[in-house]
Amino acid sequence: MKAEQADIAWLIYDLILNQATGRYELTKVDEVFTLFDEALRQITTTQAGSIENFKQLLQSKLDEQLESAPITRSLDSPF
Numbered sequence: 001m002k003a004e005q006a007d008i009a010w011l012i013y014d015l016i017l018n019q020a021t022g023r024y025e026l027t028k029v030d031e032v033f034t035l036f037d038e039a040l041r042q043i044t045t046t047q048a049g050s051i052e053n054f055k056q057l058l059q060s061k062l063d064e065q066l067e068s069a070p071i072t073r074s075l076d077s078p079f
Contacts, residue, residue, distance in 0.1 A: 006033030 012030035
């Protein structure tokens with residue numbers, strides 16, 4: 001998108017090592033122009049992950065809270 005048509009300019013920076021000084025310098029590497037509505041929609045819309053990964057994560061967090069792993073198996077389907 002052209003800068004004149006955009007609502008937002010994203011300035012992309014990176015730390016680049018300066019070989020002469022041995023220091024990293026903050027350097028602009030790109031500019032991206034977007035419309036506000038499109039950027040907001042992309043930022044606020046999440047994509048659902050795997051239910052199995054989510055259940056494993058929850059189970060591991062529960063296991064951390066217990067002194068020992070649970071004796072019973074986790075439910076295959078809560079519904």
